[in-house]
Amino acid sequence: MDAGFHRCRRKDKVVVIMGGTGAGKSRLSIDLAHHFSLEIINSDKMQVYRGLDITTNKIPFHERNGVVHHLLGDIDPENGEFTPADFRSRAAAIIADIASRSKVPVVVGGSNSFVHALLAGEFDPEVNVFDAPPSSGSLISSELRYDCCFLWVDVSFSVLSDYLTKRVDDMLDSGMVDELAEFFNPDSDDLEAGSSDRTGLRKAIGVPEFDRYFMKYPPPVRCSDPVRKGAYEEAVRAIKENTCQLVERQIGKISRLREAGWDLRRLDATETFRAALVAGGGGGERWSEIWEREVVEPSVKIVKRRSES
Ligand code: ATP
Structure with a gap:
């Protein structure tokens, strides 16, 4: 050095x-x-x-x-x-x-x-x-x-968005949903809240989106039936969208x-x-x-x- x-x-x-x-x-x-x-x-x-x-x-x-x-x-x-x-x-x-x-x-x-x-x-x-x-x-x-x-x-931004969409899929393949299922607390009083009304790690992108899923379909995770699959896909879509919005805000700052x-x-x-x-x-x-x-x-x-x- x-x-x-x-x-x-x-x-x-x-x-x-x-x-x-x-x-x-x-x-x-x-x-x-x-x-x-x-x-x-x-x-x-x-x-x-x-x-x-x-x-x-x-x-x-x-x-x-x-x-x-x-x-x-x-x-x-x-x-x-x-x-x-x-x-x-x-x-x-x-x-x-x-x-x-x-x-x-x-x-x-x-x-x-x-x-x-x-x-x-x-x-x-x-x-x-x-x-x-x-x-x-x-x-x-x-x-x-x-x-x-x-x-x-x-x-x-357009190239990074494509990459982030793929990165979320890779994170899901690496066990993100199981990690979120373990973190899920059915007694938490902010389950209905969006990220801005939460504190600490409970704000992390992925937590509010999958809390909504787990409230309907409590762990263990299974997404084989068509109704569950729709809710799962909605959570994944929201994570991808919120991640891209985060980048836009970061670049603005x-x-x-x-x-x-x-x-x-x-x-x-x-x-x-x-x-x-x-x-x-x-x-x-x-x-x-x-x-x-x-x-x-x-x-x-x-x-x-x-x-x-
Ligand atoms: P703000 O003033 O909006 O809090 P900031 O610059 O302090 O902005 P950011 O890093 O932009 O902080 O984070 C804003 C939000 O983005 C977090 O509250 C969280 O919801 C999400 N976020 C940021 N980093 C991550 C991460 N590594 N994983 C998951 N979510 C994240």
């Missing part, structure tokens, strides 16, 4: 990987670990909780390549909501510790309210900066308390951070995803080669340049 990374300025240097859900942020963070000695701090507000590993799409242990991950499944969901303010203080302590060991802290995840809470020079826990109408002027802090190198992994002056460096991963979608990535140039050329190599250059400044 480049020893100069932390030395030259008072503020700790932090790499921040942003982007919509499914855009490849986790993969990039692991790829960067081949070039820098780093540790990862998860900034996905659902992945901080213990449980629902498939549903929230936590990076599986075998794909972490031995890279240390913080705040990934560390929080007990029984202890109530883990708020942006909690994230600000917990992640700041972790960053200070990582930097004291001369490693690079890399913040990775799609929850922009967590990222803003952590990085903002001034933070008011009572204000959701993304809720304010654009006409009221930006409440986004343009002054940051770290020396940040921002990498934004972007994929064109990223645009607002950029407008507020955050120096986000955009890496376009669209061609990688196109290649991966065509014939499962088997045809033409391999997706992994495109990813390396169009995302990993430019990212390494950006981080190196920042580390030298």
Whole structure:
């Protein structure tokens, strides 16, 4: 690792990987670990909780390549909501510790309210900066308390939507419904509520959609008869739609951070995803080669340049 990374300025240097859900942020963070000695701090507000590993799409242990991950499944969901303010203080302590060991802290995840809470020079826990109408002027802090190198992994919305639809099918094949059936609590008082009226892990996309299914057809899971099959397909359709809407909101928030002056460096991963979608990535140039050329190599250059400044 480049020893100069932390030395030259008072503020700790932090790499921040942003982007919509499914855009490849986790993969990039692991790829960067081949070039820098780093540790990862998860900034996905659902992945901080213990449980629902498939549903929230936590990076599986075998794909972490031995890279240390913080705040990934560390929080007990029984202890109530883990708020942006909690994230600000917990992640700041972790960053200070990582930097004291001369490693690079890399913040990775799609929850922009967590990222803003952590990085903002001034933070008011009572204000959701993304809720304010654009006409009221930006409440986004343009002054940051770290020396940040921002990498934004972007994929064109139509291509990412196709990929996410397929990803939900893969998650279902990997046991998502059984995981949700085990999580289902028939005594919970929010079973009828949508995601915005729930707390903590119960907000995760997949939980409200399948709670509706399990209320009608309690576990164990069987979807062989035609009526059940219709309700099952409706839950899956809603998950796919809500996942695509999540991406749209995330990209909207990223645009607002950029407008507020955050120096986000955009890496376009669209061609990688196109290649991966065509014939499962088997045809033409391999997706992994495109990813390396169009995302990993430019990212390494950006981080190196920042580390030298
Ligand atoms: P908001 O201000 O809307 O809470 P945010 O930036 O704080 O936005 P997001 O990461 O956009 O947080 O998450 C918003 C919602 O999207 C969550 O409450 C949850 O319903 C869903 N969501 C986000 N990440 C995941 C995930 N990994 N798995 C399942 N659902 C998720």
